[in-house]
Amino acid sequence: MVEKEYRHIGKSYLRKEGQEKVTGQAMYIHDLELPGMLHAKLLHSPHARAKILSIDTSKAKALPGVKAVLVGEDAPYLVGLYMIDKRIIARDEVRYQGEVVAAVAAIDEVTAEKAVSLIEVEYEVLPAVHTIDEALEGKILVHEDINDLDYMKGVFFPQPDSNIASWNTTKKGDIEKGFAEADLIVENEFTLPAVAHAPMETHVSVAQADPYSNKLKVWSSSQSPFTLRDMLAKAFNIPRKDIEVVIPYIGGGFGGKAGIHIEPLVAVLSKAAKGRPVKLKMTREEEFNQLPTRAGMRGRIKTGVKKNGKITAFQAYYDWDSGAYADYGVNVGKTAVYSGGGGYEIENAEIHSRTLYTNKVFSTAYRGFGHLETHWSVERQMDIIAQKLGMDPFELRMKNILKPGSRTLSGEVIYQHTGSPSECLEAVAKEIGWTGYQTKEERLEQFKTGKVRGKGIALLQKAPAMPTNTSTGAIMQMDEDGGVKLMIGAVDMGQGVNTAMAQIAAEELDIPVEKVEVSWEINSDKHPYDWNTVASKYTLMGGNAVKKAAQDMLRQMKEVAAQVFRAHIEELAHKDGYIYHIKHPDKKIPYNKLSRGYVFENGNAIGGPLISHGVYTASGLTNLDPETGEGLPALAWTFGAHGVEIEVDVETGEITVLKMASAFDAGKVINKKLVDGQVIGGVLQGIGSAILEGYKFSSDGTLLNPSFTDNKIPTAKDAPLEVVPIYIENEQVDGPYGARGVAEHPMISVPSAVGNALYDATGINFHSLPLSPENVALRIAENK
């Protein structure tokens, strides 16, 4: 196959907004000031579960400068994307320590904070649901009204009179037969704690709600301009046309700013404050303690294998400690039923994924959601199976890996163009010099030095988790210079979507990339629709929409040029900013002469301003069968693998990541520099989950580490000494130039690879994250 030469695709253009960001000019909501703007502060529940007996706001209301004080009764709205269960302000009952109990808007932050301190609440503390087992037991219900909650039907399955927000299942083949055929059955339990997204900019929103009409304008640090508009409309029961959502630069999201968060609360405050704009900027403590997390999870896995390594049966119970609300969390749990077996062909499978309510801060999407968690279980399990079989874990993986002709858990057939997990795994194994586990003797020899090294590999996969009809649009307009203004509905939060889309537009139109300007600051009144900036879906979907918009623009130009040349449109082509006649290439018109229509010498004009659009809707996706999990959930699978070499201090338990090789079948890399950024950044986030991060709760459900003092994220000193990104390019047939998404994937399976390397180094299998110095050292000491 001859590699196609592109003008812009595959080139490492620098990000378009770099200059604004290094000069301090880039404006975030954090920086937004509006005339008459008020500031909000919140009162939080000190208890994990309690009845609110009374709230006295009279002193707060009497404080000069206070413009609005709200409690649950004032905001009786339920919000949520998939499960409509989230309260804007707690009413009657609090469900987690940190939940909002009252909100104040005042002339400045100091006054608002003072007013909050004057609110008196009387609670009756109730016993709470702290653990997965207590949630499953169901003696106490986190939501006593679970039977009445609204949700996306047919996709999620809340269980009556329980704490199970959704129970999703996979049933493939004959699990009994599969286990009967097995030579070996391996059972393990793996756990990981809740983890914070920790974007550097905390959640922040400004809202202005017209007290005399439904008009509402919201500025928010959000990944979801249109989903946010949608959910505000549903919550307040107002038309979407009355809501305007504006999103400028946002200081990191990672899934935590998808969906709906503090926006409705700020809107209600603004309305109560007679329509003055209200700003609510969350403190770091609130970011940890009131805003959502990645759920903790417990995976119980049972695998049947033949002596030759072939998997005959796979059974898993994935239980998600989703906290007090599951509005987005149920969708995290759902991913397990079609991806929770990892990138392997499994003929007989049974998976139960239960998203559980507990009295803790609630969970939501977090980069590669559902996958880092299930892959922690699956990829560790693969290594343990290999150990029991006396097989090289690389060989075991290759024996079962998805390849053309294989079927996924949900029954989807894999083709060459789906991507190649085996090429990824081979690439990382080669890069780290994988030759199998070291021997016991080698390990003992290393232990004498006090530092042991080990290598590990892990496979990963993910497809966007999104509704079957997810869609996006792009609008393109040409100016008199032949420059192009492109409007899309995705939020560039640093992943580089605007730069990549400019490359695609410039490629299609065959013009310099500098001629394309992607319009920043998404405004739902002006920009075209996009579902959510999530799921690593935009390169494929948005890229196609932008391509189509460019093609539509070329068609419009050719239609006008055809009249000018008195030629058939089929006889015209485009190149380097000109429309020309293929037979008489000297007959050509520059784009800018067509941008406002074409004017003949005598003054006659034809055509008109060049405005085009393109749309893309996911096609062929189906909801999964409620019983078996069968269906087509995947817009595109992106496969990948990590290979890691670590060094462990056997006494302190400290892990140093010496080298991480990460390979992804990206289909086609649009901009290597930007994708490298996703890989290196994602790997370090994964290392954070692997060896450092995690929520800690007291026995009464109080979050013990709601600050960067005790809920650390990796620093420059914690970065791996070397990260080697590797790209495999099996083109996606329906991706733009063959591209598919890769932004979330670098984080997935990083903990698994580190855990596997830790076994290679120490001979000990770890089942729980984080692999902190404490956890590692104590296990090594125990095993001495």
Added chain:
Amino acid sequence: MLSKFDYYKPKSIKEALDYLDNNDETRILAGGTDLMILLRRNAITCKHILDIKAIPEIQRFDYKNGEGLYIGAGVNVNQIVDSEIIEEKYPALHQAAASLASYQLRNRATLVGNICNASPGGDLPPVLLVYDAEVHIIGPEGEKMVNIKDFFLGVKKTILKDNEIVLGVLLPDVEEGDNSVYLKQSRLKGHDLATVGVAARRNNENKISLAIAAVAPIPLKLTELEDVINEKGLSNDLPDWVEGEIKKYISPISDVRSSKEYRIHISGVLAKRALQTLIEKEVN
């Protein structure tokens, strides 16, 4: 921050002491790296802030042969890190200072603040303990020198009275051949509080001093263990022996930063490594 305070920046000690005497609920501000966080979290409130940075005496930072090292209350931690004389004469102090917080925080944080804050896990107190440092305090009754081991009373509690100011800390002079080391375990490689911190010193007479942070309500000087060690004398087996032995002298708790078990384990490891460093230096 709910506190409403006014701000006073005296130019002399007398002005500062007078102010403290006349204004209840005053907090002394030097680097502010602990104070500002406590105020922001409303963990404390105050009515007055007394910024001592303009008092000339607290900037004193010198080493005098025969007298020792004096570090004034206005000296920040990076000044300590950058001091060549400290690195040479009091290596554990250099190491502890370099391990404390982030670079920009060290530009504000002070050694005196670190002891006045009296956090059980502070990095610098164990070093001061092994050097038998004296805390230089001034109050309405005059000046006094208090041994560092008598300074701490409990978590966030010291003997300092509301009308007193710590002017500085004196580390007695060291003889040729004196050596020390500070080792710390934390949760990540980046800046963090000590899970456990161990300071060890070997003086020119081969006497060992050991102090440890984050295993008790106050930083501990392990005097009983020191006695046993010094009775045994230095040997190549000593570090391994101390690794096990130290566990008899500490009773840490479990908290959000570490379990009790790990604190016990890592105390042994750090003490062992600290002694290895001090003894190996001799052999080489």
Added chain:
Amino acid sequence: MCGEHGNNCFVHVDSGLPPVGLKCVVNGEEIQACVDPTMTLLNFLRNELKLFGTKEGCGEGECGACTIIMNGETVNSCIILAVEADGAEILTVEGLAKDGELSILQQEFIKMDALQCGFCTPGMLMSARALLDRNPNPSEEEIKEALAGNFCRCTGYIPIIDAVKSAAKREREELK
């Protein structure tokens, strides 16, 4: 204007306490103000001087987003009182570019893709600037030490470390 402290004097009365006079130089410009004694330096820069480049990430001196250079050294401006800056010389991200041209450090941040969301970038640049001022030829370890007080959740730091390295090299060459 409060009238007591000169012409460019801001009055901001949050606490009802008498404002305190403050003179300082920010990015080369002389500033006179009277501020509420409880106001942080970060809030003074942002809310009063409208220099929004400096960010707040935690308000507790842990994350470094608010890092500025005060009297030649980096500090977390979120845990310093504005009044403590009396007499100080302050440099913020807005003061890095000169005469409409980006500094070498800023250029290298762009070139190495040392930023994604950009929220930590101003603080990161200030820590890097102060490092290169005191040590024009830092080792990788020294760069990491100098930047470890600035959290970044996007980049994984490696491109930032590379940008500081290449900026150091270019700055040294320029001095030759």
